[in-house]
Amino acid sequence: MNDILSFASDYMEGAHPAILNRLLETNMEKTPGYGFDAYSEAAREKIRNACQAPEADVFFLVGGTQTNATVIDALLQSFQGVIAARTGHISSHEAGAIESGGHKVLELEHEDGKITAGQIARCVDAWHQDANRDHMVMPGMVYISQPTEYGTIYSLEELEAISSVCRRSDIPLYMDGARLAYALACPANDVSLPGIARLCDAFYIGGTKCGALFGEAVVFPRHDTVPHFFTIVKQHGALLAKGRIAGIQFDTLFTDGLYYEIGRNAINAADRIRAALEKKGYRLAFQTPTNQIFVMLDEKQRRDLSDKVEMGFWENTDDGHTIMRIATSWATKSEDAERLISCL
Numbered sequence: 001m002n003d004i005l006s007f008a009s010d011y012m013e014g015a016h017p018a019i020l021n022r023l024l025e026t027n028m029e030k031t032p033g034y035g036f037d038a039y040s041e042a043a044r045e046k047i048r049n050a051c052q053a054p055e056a057d058v059f060f061l062v063g064g065t066q067t068n069a070t071v072i073d074a075l076l077q078s079f080q081g082v083i084a085a086r087t088g089h090i091s092s093h094e095a096g097a098i099e100s101g102g103h104k105v106l107e108l109e110h111e112d113g114k115i116t117a118g119q120i121a122r123c124v125d126a127w128h129q130d131a132n133r134d135h136m137v138m139p140g141m142v143y144i145s146q147p148t149e150y151g152t153i154y155s156l157e158e159l160e161a162i163s164s165v166c167r168r169s170d171i172p173l174y175m176d177g178a179r180l181a182y183a184l185a186c187p188a189n190d191v192s193l194p195g196i197a198r199l200c201d202a203f204y205i206g207g208t209k210c211g212a213l214f215g216e217a218v219v220f221p222r223h224d225t226v227p228h229f230f231t232i233v234k235q236h237g238a239l240l241a242k243g244r245i246a247g248i249q250f251d252t253l254f255t256d257g258l259y260y261e262i263g264r265n266a267i268n269a270a271d272r273i274r275a276a277l278e279k280k281g282y283r284l285a286f287q288t289p290t291n292q293i294f295v296m297l298d299e300k301q302r303r304d305l306s307d308k309v310e311m312g313f314w315e316n317t318d319d320g321h322t323i324m325r326i327a328t329s330w331a332t333k334s335e336d337a338e339r340l341i342s343c344l
Contacts, residue, residue, distance in 0.1 A: 004307075004308060004309065004310055005308060005309045005310065005336055005339055005340055005343070006309075006310040007309060007310065007311055007312075007326045007327055007328065007332075007340060008310045008311060008312045008325075008327065009209075009312055009327050009329075010179065010182075010209045010210075010266065010291060010292075010327045010328065010329035010330075011208050011209045011329070012329070013329065013330075013331040014213060015211060015212055015213040015249070016211040016212075016252070016253075016258070016262060016330065016331075018252050018258060019211065019212060019213065019248070019249050019252045019253070022248050022249075022251075022252050023245065023248055023249075026039070026244070026248060029244075031244045033241050033242065033243055033244075034230075034239060034240070034241060034243045035059070035060055035239075035240070035243030035244075035246070035247060036243065037243060037244040037247060039244045039247040039248045039251050040060060040243055040244055040246070040247025040250075040251075041247075042247070042251050043058075043060075043217070043247045043248075043249075043250040043251035043254060044058040044247075046250075046251060046254035046255070047205065047217055047219060047250065047254055050193050050194075050254055050259075051193045051194055051196070051197040051219060051221065052193075052194040052197065053194070053197040053219070053221040055221075055222065055223040056197065056219050056220060056221045056222070056223070057219070057220040057223055057224065057225065057226075057229065058217055058218065058219050058220075059217070059218045059229060059230065059233060060215055060216070060217055060218075060240065060243060060246035060247060060250065061204075061215065061216050061218055061233060061238040061239070061240075061246075062214060062215060062216075062238050062239075062240055062246075063208055063214060063215070063216065063238070064089070064176070064178045064204075064206065064208060064209075064216055065094045065095075065097050066236060066237065066238035067176075067204050067216045067218060067238065068089070068090050068094060068097065068098070068143075068176060069094075069097045069098060069100075069101050069236060069238075070218075070232060070233055070236040070238050071174060071202055071204070071218060072090070072098055072101070072103060072141065072143065072174065073101045073102070073103065073232070073236070074226045074229055074232045075140070075141050075172050075174065075201075075202065075226065076103050076140045076141060077138075077140060078102060079137070079138055080103065080137065080138045080139070080140025080141070081103055081104035081105065081106045081137040081138065081139060081140060082098060082103060082104075082105055082106065082139075082140065082141050082142070082143050082174075083106045083108060083115075083120055083123055083124075083139050083141070083142045083143065084105050084106070084107060084108070084115075084142075084143040084144075085107070085108055085109075085110040085113060085114065085115045085144070085148070085149070086107040086108065086109055086110055087110050087113050087148070087149045087150060088105075088107075088110075088113075088143060088144070088145065088148075088149060088176075089145055089149055089176060089178070090105055090143055090176075091105050091107050092149065093149070103140075104137045105143075106123065106137065106139055108120070108123060110148075110150075112148070112150050112152045112286055112287070113147075113148030113149050113150030113151070113152045113286075114144075114148055114152055114154060114158070115144065115162075116158070116161070116162075117158070117161035117162045117164065117165045120142055120162060120165050120166070120169075121165045121169070123139055124139050124165075124169045124171070127139055139169075139171065140171055141166075141171050141172045141173070141174055142162065142166050142171060142172070142173050142174065143174050143175075143176065144162065144173070144174075144175055144176070145175065145176035145177070145178065145179075146175055146176075146177055146179075146180060146183045146191065146196070147179050147182060147183045147186075147288075147290045147291075147292070150286050150288060150292075150294065151286065151288030151289075151290045151291070151292030151293070151294065152286065152287075152288055152289070152290075153183050153186060153188065153189050153191070153289065153290060154191065155190055155191070156190045156191050156195055159191055159195070159196075159199050160199060162199075163199035163200065166201075172201035172202060172225075173199065173200045173201050173202075174200065174201065174202045174203065175196060175200045175202075175203035175204075176203075176204065177196075177203055177204050177205050177206050177216075178204075178206040178208070178209050178210075178216070179206055179209050179210065179290070179291065179292075180204075180205055180206050180210065181206065181209075181210035181211070181259050181260070181262060181263035181266075181330070182210070182263045182266050182267060182290045182291040183263075183290060184259075184260055184263055185260060185263030185264040185266070185267050186263075186267055186289050186290050187267070187289070188289040189289075193205075197219065197221040198221070200221065201220070201221070201222070201225060202218065202219070202220050202221075202225065202226075203218075203219055204216045204217060204218045204219065205217040205219065205250075205259075207246075207249055207250060207253065209329070210253070210259065210262065210263065210330060211253060211258070211259070211262045211330045211331075212246075212249040212250070212253065213245075213249065214246075215240075215245075215246040215249055215250070217246075217250050262330035263291075263330065265328075265329075265330055265331075265332060266290075266291035266328040266329050266330055266332060267289075267290065267291060267328075269291075269328040269332040269334070269337040270290065270291045270292070270293055270326075270328045272337055272341070273293060273326060273328070273337055273340060273341060274293055276341040276344060277293070277295055277344065280344045282295050282296070282297075282301075282344065283295070283296040284296070285314075285323045291327060291328045291329065292325055292326075292327050293325065293326040293327070293328075294314055294323050294324070294325055294326075295323070295324055295325075295326060296317070296321045296322075296323055297321060297322050297323075297324055298320070298321055299320070299322070302322050302324060305324075305343060305344075306324075308343045309326075309340055309343055311324040311325060311326055312324065312325035312326075312327060313325075326340070
């Protein structure tokens, strides 16, 4: 075993013990496949209740990239593209999965990972006002994530403005919630699950990065938003035959507030590390209130710290520095956070 501290990502551990216990308890049961089991239905109902969306359609998919590719393909016509921040996950870290599926990502410049309602309106209006629009990719939906790729969060006011533009333009709004537990647990956050369900046409509740072994829960707040979505999921290779494995995980995460509780551990650890970095004179690349910390390091700092702590590479800057990411998770131990702080 490597003794080096690992803060490279928030999916390095397996799963929350409560999930493993439930999987072990039910291991030898025989249930229907493909999510038609009682555990999956119980999870769906708990998610509907948490979102205050009693008519919502809920599906369990295997991972984030499969989820984004499947939902975006299902919501778009063949001649349409998806608006996203240039730094959005589908733009930068999914190996062209959306383009591989036949849809262009229409990138907008960002501020701290976020795009604005005004930018979206201008993008849509520019297409409608272009005399050559029939030769161009039509903006067909908007993709955002909560938190963003930079660890920042959209406020309720920002989300309401974006949703208003999307509805006025008759294009769906889709939120990537891979790290949603960490946004919901953040003290700076004022966006709830019911708020997301009210303002988005589709979103997913992340499991892979938020305490599950794997899996994401896709929510369409309005029933039959995408007819035959189950079949589309199978076409994209994102359907689990042993669907109850995902169902049990989300049933557990949405029992007794566990999904909210595990997010708080990550935020508390990140806040302590952030404060220590600033106190010791390190420069943060972005002000992020969630579980991702982006620190600007010169070559000596990067080399010295990397000998003791595994971090995620983010980008090289023009002034010769490197931005590295420190990510806490639901499983981050208090003593590991203190060990990292002592390495600074």
